[in-house]
Amino acid sequence: MLRRVLMRRAYNAGRWDAARTHASHLLSRPSEQTLARSVIVRSYWNEGRFQELVDCTKEWHDELSHSYREQAIDRLKVTGGAKKLTMMKEEKLQRLRDDQPQPKVPINWSAEHMDANFSQEGSRVWFRYPEGYVFWDMPSDYDLQSTHPALLCLTAEVLLSPWISSSKSPLPKGRTLGERASLSFSAGTDSTAAAAVMGDSTLLGYHRRSFDSMLDHRNAERLINHLNSTGEREVLSISSNHELIRTNHGKPVGFSTDFACASHLLLLADHFDLGAIGFGMPIDNTYLWKGRKFRKFEETQYYTYWTKRFAQAGLDLLFPVSSISEAGALMVVKASPWLEHLNSCMRGDGVKGCGRCWKCFHKNGPLGRKMDPHSKEIQILLNKMPLRTAQHALWAIQKLKLEHLVPHLSDELKSPLDWWEEAYRPGLDLIQQPWRDIVQERTEKWLPYMQEEKMLQCVNLFPQYPV
Ligand SMILES: [Zn+2]
Structure with a gap:
């Protein structure tokens, strides 16, 4: 005992x-x-x-x-099989890192004073990290000197915390909340829905990878150009190569943490008097753990820790679509005037999606766009267990009437999943005032509330597979 x-x-x-x-x-x-x-x-x-x-x-x-x-x-199998590929990829990534520009005046790395790792040359802001430098190209009137050190330290943390524990040290005090809200904007469905429910004055910050890669920015640019040229929203594109930091740790190009995609907004927070930074994370990533098991998001260490850290830098960490699922986000963009300018597919030609990728299946398909459910990628992922982005994928299968393609999922598809398109009322409580009122008003305009919140609270798909 x-x-x-x-x-x-x-x-x-x-x-x-x-x-x-x-x-x-x-x-x-x-x-x-x-x-x-x-x-x-x-x-x-x-x-x-x-x-x-x-x-x-x-x-x-x-x-x-x-x-x-x-x-x-x-x-x-994955790690074993990926080793050879990794060697090739490692070399490619090393070349890419070697090709990156360097500051004219070098900076010494400081593990104790994170804010001392930043410098400015013209409109370029440099950040020194143990293995090298990354940069952001800021607006021409940007001034690093007038940026509060807490913002610099938090920027360092979102970029380095998986590897450098001193980046989690207490933040310098004294920055007060600014007046304007902002949103880390990828131009995909979820962040476009977030932009639609937030106030019109919200600054949208788009992170633009400064080096060439498979990622095609054209679909994103189409929407950004539309928003800027009509004045419906202000979108700021900032070029940076900070996605290379984690390649020093055996990972592919990408964000160091979930919040690294807003490093440009953290650096710009004083410049634009920001009081909040939003992230377009739908229910699939908040209340659902790995998109298939319910959790009380507000009680997770992830939520409490990062909310506190942002608050210490004078910023509200906002989850404007935390009451909205990926399906709800699709409904919001469908009802918005931006639908025709938006396409989440990263392999599209700037106008259409490729019709063969997983994004085309679960984002473009339910919007009524052309998509081939028999494509290799979609077939593989439909048959993979546990199903990826499970709750949403099940809804998409039902919405597209493709149940006959997935007999192995018949148990999960027994009851109607229409509730998945509706808003989860408790999600709005996560949004701080004064930002919540407008988000609530707009969410209610586009989506009904779930009548049976239990439907979401009981989600526990494929429990035999560890989350
Ligand atoms: Zn596609």
């Missing part, structure tokens, strides 16, 4: 080795075996020790062990 308590305590505290030691003592007791196995399997999983997980579950045939084992085998 005591052993069981100690095991649970160790597990909950993330002391995986200790939890496994206790569990291994309990394995021989039939009444404790299931729990002990699950602790061993889950702790190996949490540590990413997939080979050990596979080795120890060879003779375990219960459902949970089997499911984790299959997943671990998959992970090993």
Whole structure:
């Protein structure tokens, strides 16, 4: 009994080795075996020790062990198979990093004073990190000197926190909330829905990758040009190469953290007197864990930690579409005057989507746009378990009447999923005042509220697969 308590305590505290030691003592007791196995399997999983997980579950045939084992085998295949590719990719990324511009005057890296890692040359802002430099090309009247150090430190944190713990140090005090709201804007469906529900004066900040890649900016530019030329919204495009930082840590080009996509807005917060930065994260990424299991988002460490950090830099961290699902976002953009200028497909030609990618399936398909559900990518992803962006994908399958293509999902598709298009009222409570009123008014204009909030609160799809 005591052993069981100690095991649970160790597990909950993330002391995986200790939890496994206790569990291994309990394995021989039939009444404790299931729990002990699950602790061993889950702790190996949490540590990413997939080979050990596979080795120890060879003779375990219960459902949970089997499911984790299959997943671990998959992970090993991915990492094992990707190694050669990684070598090639690594070299390519190294060349890309070598090709990047450097500041005229070098900066010394400081792990203690994050704000000392920034400098300005003309309109270019440089950031020194341990492995090199990245930059942003700012508006010509931008002045780094008049930017509060808390904003610089928070910028460093969103770029480096996965690797540099000192970037999480207390922030310099004293920045007060500005007057204007802003939104980290990708020009995709979710962030366009976020722009539509936020006030007209919201500054939209588009991050533009400064180097060439597979990413096609043309679809995004079409919408940005429309918004700027009609004056319906102000969109600012800032070029930067900060997506290269994480390539030093074996990762592909991309954002260091979920909030790195707003690093330009953090740096510009004093310049534009910003009091809030919004992120177009729909319910799929907030209340649903990995798009398939409900959680109380406001109680997650992720939400509480980052909300506090932004507040310490004089900014409200906003989730303007936290009451709206990906399907709701589609309904909002459909009702907005921007639909014809918008396309989420990243492989499109600047006007249309490719019709063959997963984005075309679950974003363009339900909008009535041409899409081939038999394309290779869509077929693979429809048959992959657990289904990616599960709740939304199930809704899309129903909306497109494609149930016959996925007989293995018949249980999940039994009841109608129309509720997924509606707004989740409690999501609005996450939005701070004074920004909430307009978001609420506009959300209500376009979407009815879910009558049965339980439908969302009970979502737990494919529970046999670990989230
Ligand atoms: Zn596409």
